Amino acid sequence: MSTQTSERPDAATAGIARDEASGTVLDPVARDAGALDGQPTRRANVARLFANGRRPSWTLVLAVAVIVIAVLWAAVPWLFTSYDPIDGVPAQKLLPPSAEHWFGTDAIGRDLYARVVYGAIHSLSGALIAVTVGLAAGTLLGVVAGSVGGWLDDVLMRVVDVLLSIPGLLLSLSVIILLGFGTVNAAIAVGIGSVASFARLSRSEVVRVRRTDYVEAAFGSGGSFASVLRRHVLPNSLTAVVGLAALQFGGAILAISTLGFLGYGAPPPTPEWGLLIAEGRNYVATAWWLTTLPGLVVLVVVLSANRISQSIGRGTR
Numbered sequence: 001m002s003t004q005t006s007e008r009p010d011a012a013t014a015g016i017a018r019d020e021a022s023g024t025v026l027d028p029v030a031r032d033a034g035a036l037d038g039q040p041t042r043r044a045n046v047a048r049l050f051a052n053g054r055r056p057s058w059t060l061v062l063a064v065a066v067i068v069i070a071v072l073w074a075a076v077p078w079l080f081t082s083y084d085p086i087d088g089v090p091a092q093k094l095l096p097p098s099a100e101h102w103f104g105t106d107a108i109g110r111d112l113y114a115r116v117v118y119g120a121i122h123s124l125s126g127a128l129i130a131v132t133v134g135l136a137a138g139t140l141l142g143v144v145a146g147s148v149g150g151w152l153d154d155v156l157m158r159v160v161d162v163l164l165s166i167p168g169l170l171l172s173l174s175v176i177i178l179l180g181f182g183t184v185n186a187a188i189a190v191g192i193g194s195v196a197s198f199a200r201l202s203r204s205e206v207v208r209v210r211r212t213d214y215v216e217a218a219f220g221s222g223g224s225f226a227s228v229l230r231r232h233v234l235p236n237s238l239t240a241v242v243g244l245a246a247l248q249f250g251g252a253i254l255a256i257s258t259l260g261f262l263g264y265g266a267p268p269p270t271p272e273w274g275l276l277i278a279e280g281r282n283y284v285a286t287a288w289w290l291t292t293l294p295g296l297v298v299l300v301v302v303l304s305a306n307r308i309s310q311s312i313g314r315g316t317r
């Protein structure tokens with residue numbers, strides 16, 4: 001009995017040493033369930049890279065900083081500007097960017113920087129709602145299809161194929177016509193348009209994890225379907241879905257801004273980013289800052305979200 005107890009730590013130590021020598025990390029749940037050495041399920045993620053002392057790239061740091069600033073704009077906008085985003089001074093209309101008005105003023109004398117700052121809550125909250133709707137509904141469909149299989153998998157995936165064949169903007173416009181205009185309805189419409197992408201990815205990840213040796217070992221040891229799904233399949237299949245959620249967050253900002261530009265989002269005088277760009281399109285020749293600067297803000301935030309998503313995706317491989 002004592003011999004067996006002493007051999008187990010040695011075997012675990014040897015397995016860890018082999019993982020470190022090969023540059024990979026075997027999932028502890030997979031090792032405990034009997035996964036084969038040399039066949040790790042995933043490499044070290046971003047958190048492990050930080051723990052190992054590896055510095056992130058400057059582009060990733062800059063992307064995180066941009067997202068943090070945008071979130072602070074949405075949470076505490078009054079800390080970044082003292083101007084009112086709704087009321088303006090007509091005598092100061094169409095002023096170019098300056099030290100007093102960083103982004104200039106619009107056609108009725110409102111500070112454009114203040115409107116961009118206060119508009120962050122509408123664009124970011126709408127994107128968050130859209131990602132939540134797509135993540136919840138799509139992941140549920142994908143997990144059910146990948147874990148149950150059979151005819152239910154075929155039916156659900158054919159529905160997903162139909163959704164993928166419809167352009168996202170067209171699907172969003174169709175949903176908005178049914179729900180009505182507004183930021184929340186536009187966010188729900190964008191979220192419904194992303195359900196198919198989440199469902200396809202989560203289903204493929206669930207199918208991949210279910211075929212691994214440690215999941216088969218868990219079933220062989222008497223584990224129930226629900227317990228194996230909860231303890232082994234879901235924790236090891238949702239990381240890629242989280243990366244897609246970060247990517248979809250940037251896409252949702254673009255989609256909601258597009259709908260706002262077309263007039264299907266928040267009504268005036270709400271300082272929503274897409275609506276700000278639409279309000280300045282009649283002054284492109286005389287007041288370029290009305291469209292250029294809000295557009296640059298949207299571009300930078302979307303690129304930052306995509307960079308963070310790329311980092312999360314690398315951590316899963």
